[in-house]
Amino acid sequence: MSTGRRETWDRRCWSEDLRHLFHQFMKKCEDGSWTYISEKEMLDLQKKASELSFQNVKPMKKKQFPSTLTRNFQEGLGFEYAMFYNKDERRIVCLFQGGPLLQGFPGLLHGGAIVTMVDYSISILSTKTIGFTMTAYINITYKRPIPIGSVVVINGQVDKIEERKVFLSSSVHSADEKTLYSEATSLFVQLNLEKSET
Numbered sequence: 001m002s003t004g005r006r007e008t009w010d011r012r013c014w015s016e017d018l019r020h021l022f023h024q025f026m027k028k029c030e031d032g033s034w035t036y037i038s039e040k041e042m043l044d045l046q047k048k049a050s051e052l053s054f055q056n057v058k059p060m061k062k063k064q065f066p067s068t069l070t071r072n073f074q075e076g077l078g079f080e081y082a083m084f085y086n087k088d089e090r091r092i093v094c095l096f097q098g099g100p101l102l103q104g105f106p107g108l109l110h111g112g113a114i115v116t117m118v119d120y121s122i123s124i125l126s127t128k129t130i131g132f133t134m135t136a137y138i139n140i141t142y143k144r145p146i147p148i149g150s151v152v153v154i155n156g157q158v159d160k161i162e163e164r165k166v167f168l169s170s171s172v173h174s175a176d177e178k179t180l181y182s183e184a185t186s187l188f189v190q191l192n193l194e195k196s197e198t
């Protein structure tokens with residue numbers, strides 16, 4: 001099935017740094033330890049999520065199914081990213097380049113945009129680990145500001161699973177790994193679909 005959405009590495013707005021890192025990670029995928037999460041896979045996950053019914057949230061009709069927040073910006077102006085998943089290590093890596101519409105303090109990324117990308121990345125990790133989950137909390141510490149247009153690497157990992165609870169930690173580094181921008185700890189809870197009302 002075609003998603004109607006091209007893979008993001010086609011985008012001209014990707015910086016040299018982002019392209020370079022992307023190709024490095026694609027190389028890591030060759031032995032099967034890491035897998036690239038394609039646009040199609042993302043879209044399929046979102047589509048499945050839109051069909052769920054829980055806590056009085058009714059499934060969406062086909063026509064109502066919109067893009068997720070991070071894909072609602074014109075190319076290069078918002079969230080440019082690619083994600084890679086390591087099943088055995090329960091890790092996710094998101095290569096992220098934030099555009100000018102995500103500005104907070106002049107020239108810098110808004111903290112809400114940063115946590116959005118962290119939250120989205122680890123929500124995909126927790127969902128791939130135990131099924132659909134929602135963020136119960138995310139505690140983020142901003143250590144250094146991120147310049148608009150720079151490329152950062154979000155690393156997320158599952159620390160512990162207790163029944164429906166998934167505890168994760170994550171960090172945001174510069175592409176050269178010299179600068180630690182943010183760190184977060186979070187809890188995601190698997191959706192209790194059995195209790196859901198239809």
Ligand SMILES: CCCCCCCCCCCCCC(=O)SCCNC(=O)CCNC(=O)[C@H](O)C(C)(C)COP(=O)(O)OP(=O)(O)OC[C@H]1O[C@@H](n2cnc3c(N)ncnc32)[C@H](O)[C@@H]1OP(=O)(O)O
Pocket residue numbers: 045046049055068119120123124127133134135136137164165187189190191192
């Ligand atoms: C997503 C990936 C791909 C798919 C793409 C989709 C589109 C993209 C989506 C992108 C999305 C990006 C992500 C987003 O933006 S998700 C959107 C932001 N998050 C929300 O809106 C979630 C709102 N909260 C809830 O709906 C419920 O509270 C949830 C579902 C989280 C739990 O309610 P539920 O009724 O199910 O469970 P429970 O209350 O019996 O609790 C169960 C256990 O958890 C423990 N607990 C709960 N809360 C907390 C807490 N704060 N601190 C510490 N512990 C907490 C609780 O003590 C208990 O533990 P225990 O007593 O059993 O030991």
